[in-house]
Amino acid sequence: MRTATLDVVGIGNAIVDVIASADDAFLAAHGMTKGAMMLIDEAQAGRIYAAMGPTIVSSGGSAGNTVAGVASFGGKTGFIGKVCDDALGAEFRHDIVAMGATFTTPPAPGGPATARCLILVTPDSQRTMNTFLGACANLTSQDLDAALIGSAAVTYLEGYLYDAPSAKQAFHDAAEIAHAAGRKVALSLSDAFCVNRHRDAFLALVDRHVDVLFANQGEIEALFETRQRSVWEGRLRAMTELAAVTCGAEGSLIVDHAQTLAIDAAPVERVVDTTGAGDLYAAGFLYGLTHAMPSAACGRLGSLAAAEAIGHFGARPQIELRTLLGALA
Amino acid sequence: MRTATLDVVGIGNAIVDVIASADDAFLAAHGMTKGAMMLIDEAQAGRIYAAMGPTIVSSGGSAGNTVAGVASFGGKTGFIGKVCDDALGAEFRHDIVAMGATFTTPPAPGGPATARCLILVTPDSQRTMNTFLGACANLTSQDLDAALIGSAAVTYLEGYLYDAPSAKQAFHDAAEIAHAAGRKVALSLSDAFCVNRHRDAFLALVDRHVDVLFANQGEIEALFETRQRSVWEGRLRAMTELAAVTCGAEGSLIVDHAQTLAIDAAPVERVVDTTGAGDLYAAGFLYGLTHAMPSAACGRLGSLAAAEAIGHFGARPQIELRTLLGALA
Numbered sequence: 001m002r003t004a005t006l007d008v009v010g011i012g013n014a015i016v017d018v019i020a021s022a023d024d025a026f027l028a029a030h031g032m033t034k035g036a037m038m039l040i041d042e043a044q045a046g047r048i049y050a051a052m053g054p055t056i057v058s059s060g061g062s063a064g065n066t067v068a069g070v071a072s073f074g075g076k077t078g079f080i081g082k083v084c085d086d087a088l089g090a091e092f093r094h095d096i097v098a099m100g101a102t103f104t105t106p107p108a109p110g111g112p113a114t115a116r117c118l119i120l121v122t123p124d125s126q127r128t129m130n131t132f133l134g135a136c137a138n139l140t141s142q143d144l145d146a147a148l149i150g151s152a153a154v155t156y157l158e159g160y161l162y163d164a165p166s167a168k169q170a171f172h173d174a175a176e177i178a179h180a181a182g183r184k185v186a187l188s189l190s191d192a193f194c195v196n197r198h199r200d201a202f203l204a205l206v207d208r209h210v211d212v213l214f215a216n217q218g219e220i221e222a223l224f225e226t227r228q229r230s231v232w233e234g235r236l237r238a239m240t241e242l243a244a245v246t247c248g249a250e251g252s253l254i255v256d257h258a259q260t261l262a263i264d265a266a267p268v269e270r271v272v273d274t275t276g277a278g279d280l281y282a283a284g285f286l287y288g289l290t291h292a293m294p295s296a297a298c299g300r301l302g303s304l305a306a307a308e309a310i311g312h313f314g315a316r317p318q319i320e321l322r323t324l325l326g327a328l329a
Numbered sequence: 330m331r332t333a334t335l336d337v338v339g340i341g342n343a344i345v346d347v348i349a350s351a352d353d354a355f356l357a358a359h360g361m362t363k364g365a366m367m368l369i370d371e372a373q374a375g376r377i378y379a380a381m382g383p384t385i386v387s388s389g390g391s392a393g394n395t396v397a398g399v400a401s402f403g404g405k406t407g408f409i410g411k412v413c414d415d416a417l418g419a420e421f422r423h424d425i426v427a428m429g430a431t432f433t434t435p436p437a438p439g440g441p442a443t444a445r446c447l448i449l450v451t452p453d454s455q456r457t458m459n460t461f462l463g464a465c466a467n468l469t470s471q472d473l474d475a476a477l478i479g480s481a482a483v484t485y486l487e488g489y490l491y492d493a494p495s496a497k498q499a500f501h502d503a504a505e506i507a508h509a510a511g512r513k514v515a516l517s518l519s520d521a522f523c524v525n526r527h528r529d530a531f532l533a534l535v536d537r538h539v540d541v542l543f544a545n546q547g548e549i550e551a552l553f554e555t556r557q558r559s560v561w562e563g564r565l566r567a568m569t570e571l572a573a574v575t576c577g578a579e580g581s582l583i584v585d586h587a588q589t590l591a592i593d594a595a596p597v598e599r600v601v602d603t604t605g606a607g608d609l610y611a612a613g614f615l616y617g618l619t620h621a622m623p624s625a626a627c628g629r630l631g632s633l634a635a636a637e638a639i640g641h642f643g644a645r646p647q648i649e650l651r652t653l654l655g656a657l658a
Contacts, residue, residue, distance in 0.1 A: 020427075021647070021648075050423070053427045054397065054423070054424035054425075054427045054428055054645055055387075055420070055423070055424060055427075056385055056386070056387045056643060057385070057386035058385045058386065059383060068383065086416075087415075087417075088416070094381075094384070095384060096383075098381065098382045098383045098384075099383055269598070269599075272647075312642065313641070313642075318350070318601075318642060
């Protein structure tokens, strides 16, 4: 087997985030569930945008954020995802390439517009997401750059891809390409509602294809339909090589075949917007993992990266995350 | 004279900011002068954007930021400025209307694209701006909504308008409409290089048309071609009813016919990006002025609003500035 030339290739929805502050009444008036991700169509996106406050626009997407985070730590990355050939698509491409990621997926020449996620941040710093998937629904197995996937130590997949039928197939094919090349496959469960929509498929996938699982506590409880930690911990231990379960301000749990490690959250001066906290946790963890660090160090890097994302509007890092590596020493 | 129904109408370049971190070497490689605003054409904008790091996109423009700030304090506002009928133009319009401002200027149906300002933020938190004026150059006196101007206690003009020839005429006409309606005219000098480009015109304008002048120390020194405070203070006192001169971390000086008041800067937890600090100072000051506050309170509101803007990427406020009013008590 060749040495991997990249650390992480992310495969996910190529989304631009459109972020505004809102109060709880706004969420209620628009039928949104706080903290969740809701799929919307283009007409709904237009209506919600018209009602939203002034926005900040920034590239996003779960796997895209994670790739940006790994790159910001100094890792070598690639990304696979579908944009349309429009202004937002150009912005997404600019931003991921500017991070240093290899991004070879051609844009769709027409059809649905580049995906956007309308994010409302409430005064409690929770983020509530409304996603118009647009061009993402056009990602197919033909878009999988097998050489790119084969060159990366870890292929990282986001659970949200399951909401786009053709992307779901690409998801499975990517896992097979990665394993055939002797690489590892990581998955983020993305969202408890997404887990509820696709539970059986996710269970089969984790069992068969996933080496490293990322999830928050709510997603794990949804996956295994239990709130008993000892139960889901046991099932995780049996099913995956490694799982990192984030528990908000409580930190995270790293579960492997032998043990469970508890990792503290990193202190945050002022919690502004939790968008991307999970994605950036995964970035720190994967940077550590692909640089032969022990699990505890991987978890600490995850905590540090998540804390940076929480301190400002938007999911992508606003500092060079490699400056956090010193905090490990 | 009718009572004003609006507090502030801003007339300025309708610009969307595209913000990225950069180091000093990037500025040098692209011939940029740190802290200044440089005018660029669309081709240069494309080249700089391609070279920039990942960006955050947010509505901007000096007067637009000030109007957004006044609105965030709870003031009643309007805006006049030219966008193109394109995606960035729709974003600018959404954001200013979402703040509660009346914005009646029709977009240009074609021609140059909506203006954008490529902003590089260096590790010292300084911002260096590269502006493609695009559609802004199409603002003419025909775009002046006389009823809107006449309804506002203060018409606020940005010096940057002088860089677009037809906007320059609109600038003068707007001042005349405001004064004919018995209102006040405020001007921001915008940038020391802009002052150097248009010194004689600015001096005539301040003398003849400006009731309230906003500038930073470098701009005032450029205007009067002196670094001696006693000299420029005397000239300001003779020329304008009221002038507020910001001096960075040193705070600001409020000069009127009778006296000069020194106002402290407000403490900032972490200086992130100074973009919009001057615009938001003007917002706080004008909110106070149009709410019959004494000069010292106007200055303190300016300091508080500037401190908020400095604490994050982007110029527009990220909190409801009216929550700062309590700090005056």
